[in-house]
Amino acid sequence: MHTPLNLLRRPLTAALAVLALGAGALTPAAGAERPARDAAHPAGARAVAHPTAHTVGHNDTALTIDGKPLNIWSGEFHYWRLPSPDAWRDVLQKMKAGGFNAASIYFDWDFHSPEPGVYDFKGIRDVDKLLDIAQEAGIYVIARPGPYINAETDGGGFPGWLTQQKGKARTTAPDYLAAADEWLSKIDPIIARHQLTNGTGSVIAYQVENEYYQDTPDGHAYIQHLADKARADGITVPLTGNHNGVFAKELDIDGHDSYPQGFNCSSPDKWSGLPDFSGAKTAGQPLFLAEFQGGSFDPWGGPGYDKCRQLTDGDFEKAAYENNIASGATMQNFYMAYGGTSWGWLPSPSAVYSSYDYGAPIQEDRQLGEKYLTDKRLGYLVQSLAPMTKTEPLTAAAPENSAVQRRDRRNPDDGTTITVVRHKDVNDKAKDTTHLALGGYPSVPQEPGTALTVDGRDSKLLVSDYAMDHQQLRYSTSELMTHGTFGQRDVALLYGRHGQDGETVLRYAAKPDVKVTGGTVKQSWDPATGDLRLDYQHDGLAQVLITPPGAKTPLLLLLADDATADTYWRLDTPQGPVLAAGPELLRTSAYANGVLKLTGDTGKASQLNVITGAPATAVSWNGHPAKGALNTTGAALAGPKPVTLPALGKWKFQRETPEAQPGFDDAAWRAADGQALAADGYGFHAGSVWYRGHFSATGTESAVQVNASTGKGGSYLAWLNGHYLGSSDSATHTFTVPPGTLKPGKDNVLAVLAADMAHEQDWSADDGHKQPRGLTSVRLVGSERQIGWRIQGALGGENLVDPVRGPLNTGGLYGERQGMHLPGYPDAEWPDVSLPDTRKGAPGVSWYRTGFDLRLPKDQDVPMGLTFSDDKAKNYRALVYVNGWMVGLYINDLGPQTSFPVQPGMLRTDGHNTVAIAVIGEDTEGDGLGKVSLEQYGNHTTPLRYGDIASPGWSAEVNHDPKASADVRITAPDAVGRGGSGSVTASFTPRAKTARDAALELRLPEGWKADTALRQQLGDVRAGRTVTRSWRVTAPEGSQPWSAVLSAAARYSGRGSAAAAVSVASPPPAPGAGKHDLSALDFTATNGWGPVERDTSNGEEAAGDGRPMSVAGTAYAKGIGTNADSDITAYLGGACTRFTASAGVDDETDGGGSVTFTVLADGKQVATTPVLKGKQAAVALDADVSGAQVVDLVVGDGGDGNGLDHGDWGNASVSCTG
Incomplete structure (x- = not known):
């Protein structure tokens, strides 16, 4: 798919300086570091002599910078799903503040290249600026330029024009490699300019390809080619992968992907087991989880992202991520940290709709949720605990409670030990207590009447035998969040669940002075061991100041419950660390002239308390004095002013769809002169496409059989001579011709609007992105008349008329071509309408437009969006535009998305905004738009400012159809x-x-x-x-x-x-007399996954790679293997009478999959099945096909997506008279 450097702790202060300050290099540990493979003198690389250049490599356990191991705590971020460079800073600063020290970033080829040889890196595509912002925010970058990225995005990141290549993508096919190299030649130099190895940026790793598992000679040659290309383009940082170790020889570090919870959010309370990666590590390479589940995508008709957030909630994150640490992982990237919006035609339809919230820690509207706070606590920990970069498994005595388990690791050099404690059963929700051996003590906690509590799915990562700055931590049953030296004292923040017992033991050479300055803490001193034991309950905040005798460094111990710990923020500066409590978010910290300058956000009035070691006479907050912040009284911070959003009224309305009328002039449209009707072949790669077919009717035409591939959630509408025939979302549909519609002997016009979705992905490297969009074939039933077609998609096709918004913003609706979606379109003469619009009209396309003004406070961030409400029985879809940007697609009767965030820059917060909504009504009488309103998601004070994205409005010179000469x-x-x-x-x-x-x-x-x-x-x-x-x-x-x-x-x-x-x-000859296996006949086919197979089940990548067919244990030597949605058309020429088959889901799905089977004879349904599922017995079909010219065998999705929908037509045959 499928996250500053201001490293928060003292042991990594030098690493912080590497990125944030440009300080001199650290002294490498002798023999510890492996440089990036073949990176010392890359061919063609620009020589860089820079005083702050650094080495990035790895040893057996961790990534290294200048020889020093670093624990990578990364989150995934997709800039193209947040088309606002100002907002990139917002998210990257939030990631930094939330404990991430790195961001993994896909670079989307599709987003930058509208046609072969054309690349755009300006404006919202300015990845130079993106990488500058990451460096400024103190975020390391793992660059992932593909060429293939998956990511539930259009074509998996492949540009639409790549669908027309003959060679197979993701192989060594020459045409594909030439195109991939062209892309890499554009993006690699940008990435190279921002490498830490140059001292000019923060890129520390470069991923080669994505989720590629082709362990074949060609697969290895392909990866080696890409690795060589990266080096030739000047990439000197380590080359990484997420190929589950398949390419460990070709790459420096080949990581793993894991999504243990899966992607079905319908049962969010059910957990799967947590994987143990301890055996997956490649010798000589650190254990790298290049993508680990941080949320889930949600498909059309799914339960919604709130359920996905519940499926992967903070409890899951804590249990899973700590389990990974217990497996030895020192590089973890969580997918996603921020998902964003799949605006326009970005979303790959089999996976997602417009929202790509992903249930991520930072929500689509950029607000922070409970998961963010969990990530922050863990992120602060792993960056504090430097010994975690080198640990070995440790066998320890089991906890006294058999329902509880522990996993231990120890650093072999200094003895630091981590212990992860949780229930053995991840679905165990009991509240259990236990004792365990820890820090040399046989039973911890020691205080009578106390215990370690494991409540439900909670997991705890406990630290023992740790040299914590100037202190020696024997153990704590509280969890360590962060620590460091603040001037003349050490500070450590530990936390636990509210009301649970906590016990911390520190060792000193002599009895220290202990002062409890807040809360209730019991202390005891054991002179025999030199151990100071503190016992307490986690309740708010307790503070203990421990001063050892002599000139030893004192320790301020902060003992918090988890809710209180969540209010603390840590950032580092050249003068030392800063720990602040109170605000909703701490973004930046810096010293200037004795003033500690802090910036951040508040969601309500709050109090700021600051702990700092550097001498500071004052503190400022967002440029204003924060008096008292350095004292126990704290500084008062104001919350945001209330904001009232305007109501959306004064709607304008206009019907369109002139393309459906026979007199419409289509002479300037593109002639469908290729050997296929699919839109990509004519340069139309996004959104709706119109087809107009001309034929001379005989008068005997009784129906029109349409075959189309519009993607999940897509549909098509058909008109004959201006008469509406209906709509369908099936791969094959037969429309009846109403009496009186035809004009025998004259030009007849069949108009079809294909409401196409985006392209499929190519996860299996089987050219899935080439699945066509639009019509695939159309046949007149009742005559042999052929049709001549013209096609029209987005205005200009690959030659963009709006390069700012780019190739994925609009499709080919009449209103889109005329600019009805744009600000400034002249709609004054349109009729007024009120919403909800309850009027009945005509099927086709209607436009609704309105506007509203905003005057938001400049120092406030107010996320907002458009929310829809309507009767779900109404069958329509709506393209939602704000200021010319398509912010989403709303499908009223499918869902689940009803609210559409409008990202900063798209929305004008200090001016006029235009809303334009194109409604495609599919019911016979059409459907009006329901209620639409502005919704406020949050309100925060902020130091950031979000500028408007400069983008064109309506222009009479540009926004019109060309005229035919x-x-x-x-x-x-x-x-x-x-x-x-x-x-x-x-x-x-x-x-x-x-x-x-x-x-x-x-x-x-x-x-x-x-x-x-x-x-x-x-x-x-x-x-x-x-x-x-x-x-x-x-x-x-x-x-x-x-x-x-x-x-x-x-x-x-x-x-x-x-x-x-x-x-x-030019059909084949009709079958002769007798019974014929359909697999032996000449047929044409479309298929939802891989090729249709003859006499085997559906394959994966190429013809012939299927397995013997069997359904519910019954084998079939003959037949046809498919995957929904599929349509097989066999020519019978009127010579056959009977079709038979046994239809079912192939056993290779192991019970998965759900499909329907339908037999059409000249477009008329003659046999069908209910939804059939895996392991269900095959259904016998016996259909009369007498006189039929063609028979179609259609396999449809059972309603849950076409994954595993391997439908078998066992022993399919026709009986013919000849």
């Missing part, structure tokens, strides 16, 4: 037999002015031939005159596609052009 028409026979011939005629008619030096060219599919030159010169053709040319064409013999597209294109002076296309059927 000429018409081209082409006619051909409905069918040409294999090896047969037919006559093709093309015509050319200029419209407004004479076409100079015109030529008309016929374009034929591979193998077709013409009796004369394909290109015919026409000379000058005056406006309004029609010129025709004819050719006799011959189809090839033998196996070939059933349908061929012939096209004609005109070229004339001034770069003028026009084109048209028509389909010609």
Whole structure:
């Protein structure tokens, strides 16, 4: 997918200086560090002589900087899901304050490249600025440029244009490697400029590819190629992976991915077991969890992200992350730290909708949740406890309570020991107490009547035998959050659950002076051992000042319950650490002229208390004096002023959908002149696409069979000669032609609006991103007439008319092409309407527009969004635009998302905002939009400012359909037999002015031939005159596609052009008399995953890699293996009478998967099944197909996504008369 350096503790102060201060390098430990593989003199790398350059390498247990081991506590952040550079700083500062010292960042090829050879790194795509901000925030960066990234994003990060490559992606296919190298040649130099090894940035690692598990010669060659490319591009930091160790030889550190809770948030209270990675470590490399579950994605129709946040809540995080530490992990990256918004057409539809909140610690609206505080406590700990970077498993006596388990590790050099205690059963919610051996004591806690409490799913990480700054910690049953030397004293913050017993033992050479300055703490001194024991209950905050005799460093011990500990923040400065309590967030700290300057946020009035070791005469907060902050009284911090949001009213309304009408001028549209109808082949890679098909009706057409691939949540709507036929979200649907709709002998227009979703991912490296979008085939039932198609998607296609918002912001709706989504569009003449709009209208597209003004306080951050409310029975989808940015897609009857955050920069907080909503109504009478309102998610004071993103408004010169300067028409026979011939005629008619030096060219599919030159010169053709040319064409013999597209294109002076296309059927011979296995016949197919297989189950990557078919234990030697959504079309030619098969889910899913099976004869349903699930017995199908020209075998998703939907047509056969 599937996080400052101001390192918070004294043992790593020098590492902090490396990033934040540019200090001199540390002295490496002799023989301890391995430099990045092959990085010393990378080919083509720019020589860098910089006084603050550093080495980044690794030893057997940890990543190292200048030889010093570092514990990496990282979170995933996707800049493209937060299209506001000002907000990048907000999130990265929150990550730093929340205990993360690194961020893992995917770089999304798709986001930067609208067409081959074109790359954009400006504005919201300015990753140079992103990496500068990360360095300023003190965040190390693990750069992940792919080329493939997955991430539940459009195409898994592959640009739309990559779908047209013939070579298989994620292999050594030459065309793919050339494109991947082109991308890397653009992004790698940017990353290289920000490497810590140069001293010019904070990039410490570079991930090669993503979740790639192809342990084959080609797979290894592919990874080696990418590794070599990175080095050639100047990458000198360690090369990492998340390939589960498959490429440990090619990479410096090959990490692991793990999502133990899975991605079904419907049962959020059920936990799976926690994995033990102790056996997964590669010798010579640290244990790196490159992606570990920090949340979950949620699909269309899912339970919502609140449930995902519950599934992966703070209890899970604490138990799982501490379990990883107990396995020896010193590099952990949590996916996600901040998810953000999959705005526009970013979301890959099988996985997610517009929100990518992910149930992450930092919510989509950038607010902090309970999980963030858990991450902070743990992050502070792992960065405080330097010995954790080198530990070995330790066998210790079991706890006295058998329901409780412990896992121990010890540093072999200094004896520091960590002990993780929790219930053996992760689903055990009992409240248990226990004692255990710790710190040399056989039973801890020692105080009579006290015990260590394990409450439900709680986990505890206890530290013992630790040299804590100038102190010796024997053990504590409280958990260590942070510690350090603050001037002339040490400070340590420990915490535990409210009301639970705590016991801390420290060892001194002589009895120290102990003063309890707050709370209740019992002390006891054992002169025999030199141990000072403190016993207490965690209740608010207790403070103990311990002063050893002589000139020893005193210790201020802060003993807090977890809620109180959560109010503490730690940041480091060159003058020493700062510990502050009270505000909602502490962002930055710095000293200047004796003043400690702090910045941060408050959500309410609060009190600021500061502990600092550096001499400071005063404290400021967001530039204002914070009197009393250095005293016990504290400084009063103001909360935010209340904000009242305006109501959304004065809506304007306009129907559109002119493309559905037969008289609409489509001459300027792109002719569908390729051998496929899918939108990507014509440069339309995002959003809705219109198709208009022209044919001369015989009058016998009774139905239209449409095959489409619009993605999960997608749909398509169809009109014939302006009459609405209906809509469908199925891969195949047959629309009945109403009486009186056809115009026999004349031009008939079939208009189809494909409401496409984004592209699938390519997680299995099987070219899944190439799954088509839009129509795949259309057939008229009742005649053999063929259709000539034109197609229109987003205005300009790959040649962007709005490069600021980019290639994924809009699709091809009429209103999008006209700019109805943009500020400034002239809607004054539109009718007024009130919401909810209860009127009935017509199916198709309608637009609603309104505006509102904001004047928010400049020092406040007020996250907000648009919220929808309506009757879920209404069948419509709405594209939601704010100030021209598509902030989300709302599907009323699918959900679950009803509220859409509008990210900073998209929203103008000090000015006018425009809301435009395109409603695609699919019901016969259409559906009006429900209630829409502004919703405030939070309100915080802040030092940050969020500027508006400079983006274009409406322009009459830009936002309009192009006008055709000429018409081209082409006619051909409905069918040409294999090896047969037919006559093709093309015509050319200029419209407004004479076409100079015109030529008309016929374009034929591979193998077709013409009796004369394909290109015919026409000379000058005056406006309004029609010129025709004819050719006799011959189809090839033998196996070939059933349908061929012939096209004609005109070229004339001034770069003028026009084109048209028509389909010609060329079906295979009909089956002879007898019974035929369908797998032996010539058929065409579309499939939801991998290829359709003959006589085996559905494969994964290529034809022939399926397994023998079996359903519920019954084997089938013959048949067809598929994966939903799938459509197999076999040509019968009217020669067959009966189809039979046994349909079910293949046993290889081990009980997973749910599908439906449907048999269509000339588009008419003749057999179907209910939803069938894994391990369910096959259903026998026996269908009458008498007289049918074609039979379609359709496998549909059972409603829970198409993962594991391996549907088998066992022993599928047809009986024919010949």
